Amino acid sequence: MAKYLAKRIFYLILTLFIVITVTFFLMKLLPGTPLTNQAKLSQSQIALIYKQYGLDKPEWQQYLLYLAGAVKGDFGTSFQFSDQPVSYLLSSRIGPSLQIGLQAMVVGVVLGILVGAIGAMRQNTWVDTTTTVVSILGISIPSFVLAVLLQYYLGLKAQLFPIAEWGGFIYTVLPTLALGATPLAESARFVRTEMVDVLSSDYIELAKAKGLSRMGVIYHHALRNSLIPLITIVGPLAVNIMTGSMVVENIFSIPGIGEQFVKSVLTNDYPTIMGLTIIYSFMLCVVLLFTDILYGIVDPRIRLTGKAN
Amino acid sequence: MDNENNILEVRNLQVNFKTYAGDVKAIRNVSFDLRKGETLAIVGESGSGKSVTTRTIMGLNASNADIASGSIMYKGQDLLKKSEKEMEGIRGQDIAEIFQDPMTSLDPTMKIGRQIAEPLMVHKGMKKDKAWAQALEMMKLVGITDAESRINDYPHQFSGGMRQRIVIAIALINYPEVLIADEPTTALDVTIQAQILNLMKELQDKISTSIIFITHDLGVVAGMADRVAVMYAGKIVEYGTVDEIFYNPKHPYTWGLLSSMPTLDSSGDELPSIPGTPPDLLDPPTGDAFAARNAYALKIDTEQEPPFFKVSDTHYAATWLLHPDAPKVTPPAQIVERQEKYAKMQQALARAQQTTGPVEEEEEQQ
Numbered sequence: 001m002a003k004y005l006a007k008r009i010f011y012l013i014l015t016l017f018i019v020i021t022v023t024f025f026l027m028k029l030l031p032g033t034p035l036t037n038q039a040k041l042s043q044s045q046i047a048l049i050y051k052q053y054g055l056d057k058p059e060w061q062q063y064l065l066y067l068a069g070a071v072k073g074d075f076g077t078s079f080q081f082s083d084q085p086v087s088y089l090l091s092s093r094i095g096p097s098l099q100i101g102l103q104a105m106v107v108g109v110v111l112g113i114l115v116g117a118i119g120a121m122r123q124n125t126w127v128d129t130t131t132t133v134v135s136i137l138g139i140s141i142p143s144f145v146l147a148v149l150l151q152y153y154l155g156l157k158a159q160l161f162p163i164a165e166w167g168g169f170i171y172t173v174l175p176t177l178a179l180g181a182t183p184l185a186e187s188a189r190f191v192r193t194e195m196v197d198v199l200s201s202d203y204i205e206l207a208k209a210k211g212l213s214r215m216g217v218i219y220h221h222a223l224r225n226s227l228i229p230l231i232t233i234v235g236p237l238a239v240n241i242m243t244g245s246m247v248v249e250n251i252f253s254i255p256g257i258g259e260q261f262v263k264s265v266l267t268n269d270y271p272t273i274m275g276l277t278i279i280y281s282f283m284l285c286v287v288l289l290f291t292d293i294l295y296g297i298v299d300p301r302i303r304l305t306g307k308a309n
Numbered sequence: 310m311d312n313e314n315n316i317l318e319v320r321n322l323q324v325n326f327k328t329y330a331g332d333v334k335a336i337r338n339v340s341f342d343l344r345k346g347e348t349l350a351i352v353g354e355s356g357s358g359k360s361v362t363t364r365t366i367m368g369l370n371a372s373n374a375d376i377a378s379g380s381i382m383y384k385g386q387d388l389l390k391k392s393e394k395e396m397e398g399i400r401g402q403d404i405a406e407i408f409q410d411p412m413t414s415l416d417p418t419m420k421i422g423r424q425i426a427e428p429l430m431v432h433k434g435m436k437k438d439k440a441w442a443q444a445l446e447m448m449k450l451v452g453i454t455d456a457e458s459r460i461n462d463y464p465h466q467f468s469g470g471m472r473q474r475i476v477i478a479i480a481l482i483n484y485p486e487v488l489i490a491d492e493p494t495t496a497l498d499v500t501i502q503a504q505i506l507n508l509m510k511e512l513q514d515k516i517s518t519s520i521i522f523i524t525h526d527l528g529v530v531a532g533m534a535d536r537v538a539v540m541y542a543g544k545i546v547e548y549g550t551v552d553e554i555f556y557n558p559k560h561p562y563t564w565g566l567l568s569s570m571p572t573l574d575s576s577g578d579e580l581p582s583i584p585g586t587p588p589d590l591l592d593p594p595t596g597d598a599f600a601a602r603n604a605y606a607l608k609i610d611t612e613q614e615p616p617f618f619k620v621s622d623t624h625y626a627a628t629w630l631l632h633p634d635a636p637k638v639t640p641p642a643q644i645v646e647r648q649e650k651y652a653k654m655q656q657a658l659a660r661a662q663q664t665t666g667p668v669e670e671e672e673e674q675q
Binding site for chain 2: 201202203205206207208209210211212213216220221224225228298299300301
């Protein structure tokens, strides 16, 4: 296990290096400059600012300098907010993003498993049809449309939740729902399909022949076996939530990194773009490692042995 | 109960499956008894209704099954009148089942100790520790070596034969009165088959259970069963003791089954088979369902269903050939040979009994 983890961490670092490299040069292809009101600045002023931030050097030099800094944990200083190091900027903003992302993931997947299981148990009845329709809607409605609808009906009309801003748990409800819809729908679809399959398998027949009750069969045998393929989509779902959060955080004015990412791209804030990219890739790698370990916990057939070579 | 030696009495069972095309009449008026401590083999080709019969006994039929008539008496109570809750109490406790394919009938994500202990926890409310201790004993009983360390293993860590031993352990953990074995050796290779059959025989003596043994393999029947019922197209067409069915079969379908079984002294290069396919049970033919494939069919076979004719106290067959007015036919050569062998055996037995009193019947090796 330790050997396996060491190997995975090595790959994680390699992945981050590649991501940094590709992003750095792609970012330089962005149109525009980091300077606002450029027209009002004289050539010498612009040159001075460029020199101050090291933008006058050739790109390959800038790249190497960035790498050297990143290794030491220095991700540069934001262009947008003067004198704010990127690391400080992000660490102060990652809290709300993580909270909403995790809430959406947990609520979505747990409810999805429930909805999927109920659909499978009542296969080909109106219950099944309803859950299927709900999951198709959940997949096809983009989170930003749902966000606006939630704001209008639950926030403005029903006055149940604040429409936007950040201030406490109550403020997280609507963004969580908006972001959680896709994981809910996707996992419901996966669990339903798999459980219909599992319920017709021989070991379920054997479990019934043992005298287990219907709920006993579902709880002890069907559920765990139905969850295996779900783990496969946890990674993609996490990506979905990360990208979704960029838009949803903007709609709800949440001071998270998603909102920050959009702003920094619009203003060519290079160090912040880089920092955010690294954070997103890092989170994704961790989620993927986590799902691989989770696989082994749920399915003993692919349990990781120490013999990984 | 008609007879107190019977543990299970199936009477006039009719099971239909509702489909879009109409009702599939899977079981058409089946009656049989299971005596205490015996092994009853139900033999027939695929689709003859063997498995549906056992599923109906277990109360595990698919949701589109409709039990049109009949009764299944177990200890004086009709299982068909039991609620789902009551059946849960009977399954795995009084009546247990061994399934066909050990590769798929164990839960891949559960430790086998837990899988074996589960019926104890469900029916006897046993705590985990105690149930696992009993599961361990049962693992030793079914011949799983190194049971102490293997109790925490998962099914994929066992071979097919070992998995079938585990399935048997699950079925027997509550010492059921009735054990249904639905083709328990079909998925195993021949050497393992023999081991599993021996194990079942041995355990039957130890825990005195009655077995319904479902198979399409007559070779397996010979060594296992006390009595045999032959099923065709949702009906029992002939039943009797294992000797009567093997050496003095009366129904042309049984002739066909026996002739298509390779034996040690069968020669020639072609294995005989029964021509044609079983009838469509969506619309079963009138008369004898086997008539269309039967070289010995009489005219009446296509018009009227044959009743059971008595051959001996224990042997009955549903074929018009046994009617006093029926023309005499000669069965296939192989069957005649069997009958001659049987007659000789009976004579020898009679002589031996005259001179030395009753002796144990010599078992013929198949």
